[in-house]
Amino acid sequence: MCRYGTIYRSNLFGEPAIVSADAGLNKFIMQNEGKLFEASYPKSIGGVLGKWSMLVIVGDMHKHMRNISLNFLSYSRVRTLLVKDIDYHARHVISSWKHNSIVSAQNEARRVTIYH
DSSP: OTTTOSEEEEEETTEEEEEEOOHHHHHHHHHTBTTTBOOOOOHHHHHHHOTTOTTTOOHHHHHHHHHHHHHHTOHHHIIIIIHHHHHHHHHHHHHTSOTTOOOOHHHHHHHHHHTO
């Protein structure tokens, strides 16, 4: 921000982009998404995440996929099925840590999410 200011043009992931660290502009954009602005990610992100990723699809298809995801992960389902499983695995990983040892957050997050 010291070098370029709060709003500047750049290239991110090989594509031109406008970068904003201006709170007022960001709020305006978020309030007008789908009206004046359409959120999107560079094509290279789609290549990594896949063409049906929630981060890649836009418009009506995004809304449809979001509704499917929200229905699948309803509060009662999450509470009864997933939270207990996540809690068990997180406790298992944490209990394996040795007292006063150095822990790599990235490796431990991977252990929790991949269930080593």
